[in-house]
Amino acid sequence: MMTDLRDLNAFLAVAQGRGFREAARSGGTSASTLSEAVRRLEAHLGVRLLHRTTRSVTPTEVGARLIDRLTPALVEVEAALDIVNGFRDRPAGTLRLNVPVSAARLVLPTILPGFLAAYPDICIEIIADDSFVDVLASGCDAGIRYDERLEQDMIAVPIGPRVQRMATAAATAYLDRCGRPQHPRDLLSHTCLLGRFASGALTSPWEFERSGEVMLVEPQGQLVVRVGAATDLAVDVAIAGGGIIHLFEGWLRPHMESGALEPLLEDWWQPFSGPFLYYSGRRLVPAPLRAFLDFIKVPT
Template identity: 75%
Template structure:
């Protein structure tokens, strides 16, 4: 009974993607080739690892057990091989990050240009999704998440802005025949554009705070979008006057500056801590990740000095 690393990586990719087509796209091979590879692995092991139907691909009980033990083990192998780069003049290799869409849009653009310029031998691979993710099982070196979504037993390092705000906004045309909300509860009489997380949960309730008072409401409206991939659609609909949107202040700021959107209930906008980069402390830290950690820690120090804290 034998299996090579290529076949094991292929199996993990299919199990994580829950399908051969997406996994094949990630690995740069055809779905047929990938299916043949996984079948070869199952044959060599003498056991079925995946349930296959026309609609889905899911791990069998044996497949789940293999994933639990295999993902960390392959991570150690990759880290050990990457450690060889430490003997080079500069860190090299691939750094894989799993981040929420908001971080890909609002945090990484301020960081990656300087980092990639400083380390030209490092290739970044960024996967943007908003659900809970086991970064090791997903084949990533590290992830970016907010406090309430950090995995346990992980080392977390602040990345990006330390404080962010949730902004409420609408287009001027929306208020042409409607009164502006003066209190968060007034939103219950308005059309609100809402978001749904990848796990199916609505981004609800909307929470507001001012002078020690906290107000939570359950907004209603004509449009719900998936946060991981369709928030730009919600922004476009807000600009078109369809309804009121709640989103990161930094995301909406360009539209405030252009006048396409206007702030709503600005005195009530809640603040929350910024995101963290997190990674496993139970494995060797690959040189590309170590270089990235050093880079963002230095950026954090400069930001603290600049703010006078």
């Protein structure tokens, strides 16, 4: 029984986008075209693959099972067809990267302009997501994460700065009003701006280190923001004098240099290893990803 790959891709796009309009918007096609493709696929298979309501589109049980098997299979088909790219003068295609918001803000801006100029036939799609996802299942070619969160059976290569630090800062107005902490434990008597990961875990405790001594502090505060999606809100509140923030040094550095924020406990700022680009070693490396690996000066 032969099934059109375009219909399978349409079904997968709608399922991943949780709707026809969303899938059409991201795929550069029309919702009616996707709807017709899914209806054709369901008629061909003789089963309903998607539950459709006016508010949502969700996979049926058989649809969910098909997605589980279909996603890696289509990735392999795409990789196999990508072999043709090796015979082009210039690599072409789409490179999809799943990255945390911090990497989208602090790592990629220094890399992407040069890469896009060097490879005009490659389109890059960035999915900024701070949750831990299966790169292949999410339809991405590679991801960026920190070493403690790398998936198993993945090849990891360094990207961006190899050492980063977490910085602590607050607005001068807040510090004039509430005092300047001289030791990490002093933070316990201050209003701190907190974050929560997609998993539900808070970003506390805050970790500090000086001369080999490591200190964990459980700060308290009235504001908790979703890591990534609302981090800039916490920064803005800190600048407005709403409390003390603890975040990537690179994220806060422009505000500290401008005077909007005042660095605190700088000799306690803890360094940590920079991020890694990771991709599956179980499949052929697509030409756009291979070009990206070459560009960031790592072996494929």
